[in-house]
Amino acid sequence: MPCYDWGMTRPTQKAAERSTLDLLLTALALKVDAPPVEGEKPDFVISASGRSIGIEVTMYQSGVTVTTGMGRRKVESAWEALEQRARLFRESEADLRNVNIGLMFKADAPPPREHPAFLTEIATFIRQHMGGLSQRDTPFWPPQFTAPLMSKYLQVLYVRLTEFAEWYSNIRAGWVGRPDATLAEIVLGKSAKTFRPTNELWA
Numbered sequence: 593m594p595c596y597d598w599g600m601t602r603p604t605q606k607a608a609e610r611s612t613l614d615l616l617l618t619a620l621a622l623k624v625d626a627p628p629v630e631g632e633k634p635d636f637v638i639s640a641s642g643r644s645i646g647i648e649v650t651m652y653q654s655g656v657t658v659t660t661g662m663g664r665r666k667v668e669s670a671w672e673a674l675e676q677r678a679r680l681f682r683e684s685e686a687d688l689r690n691v692n693i694g695l696m697f698k699a700d701a702p703p704p705r706e707h708p709a710f711l712t713e714i715a716t717f718i719r720q721h722m723g724g725l726s727q728r729d730t731p732f733w734p735p736q737f738t739a740p741l742m743s744k745y746l747q748v749l750y751v752r753l754t755e756f757a758e759w760y761s762n763i764r765a766g767w768v769g770r771p772d773a774t775l776a777e778i779v780l781g782k783s784a785k786t787f788r789p790t791n792e793l794w795a
Contacts, residue, residue, distance in 0.1 A: 609635050609649040615760055616647070618692070621728070633787045646790035670701040671763035677707045678759045681715075691718055694729070694750030695761040702745050713739035718751060725753050 613628060613636050625639040634646035682688050693714065695701075702710045717737050724730065732749040742749070787793055 612649050613638075613647055614758075618758065618760065631788065634790070634793060637788065637790055643791040644789075646787055646793040648787070648793065668763055670703065671697075671761050673704055674701045674707055674710075675759060675761070677704075678711060681711045682757075682759065685715060687722075688715060688718065690753055690755055690757050691722075691725070692729075692750075692752045692754045692757040693718070693759045694748075695746060695759065696748040696750070697745055697761060697763055698747045700745075701761065701763060702741060706741055710741045710745070713737075713742050714749075717742065717749070721751070725751055727753050 610628075610630070616622075617624065617638075622638075622640055625642070628636040628638045628647070630636055634648040636647040636649075638645050638647060678693075695714075717732075717739065718725075721730075721732070729750045729752045732751065734743055734746070737743060737746065737749065
């Protein structure tokens with residue numbers, strides 16, 4: 593579960609780790625029996641289907657630029673700005689509050705000046721397809737969406753209904769490049785540690 597350490601303080605790092613855990617649970621559609629228990633070695637312990645699973649978040653950075661040549665932190669900041677705008681937008685649109693939306697961008701997120709139009713396109717598209725949505729992710733691909741900004745920025749749109757809805761993206765997940773020796777060494781080093789007892793350990 594890659595995440596990035598940009599000189600974070602300990603509280604900020606734990607918040608980033610929790611955000612990574614939430615994304616993992618959402619991506620796997622994993623239902624937990626109780627809220628995750630925060631700690632060390634591993635970072636979290638969750639209970640699912642009667643088994644305890646230790647989650648160790650791996651801090652890893654594969655580079656400083658993305659495919660467009662834009663700085664990684666600038667790209668991630670662009671998504672963070674859109675995420676905040678989307679949260680406010682969703683709160684104002686009652687029929688979208690239980691719609692979980694995954695935005696898989698081709699490269700970077702739209703700039704702030706395009707946020708209103710982009711969010712309006714997303715909302716319009718979802719309302720047009722609301723009748724076919726369920727609690728399982730439904731993927732939409734070009735040319736299913738033809739609105740200009742969606743077509744420009746999105747590679748895939750994932751939508752499902754849930755009471756714990758959020759808007760997430762592949763940018764927030766970390767722009768991880770191909771696995772290299774550094775990542776393997778980090779995981780190998782962690783495997784030698786002594787962790788709290790669990791039925792399974794995910795790292």
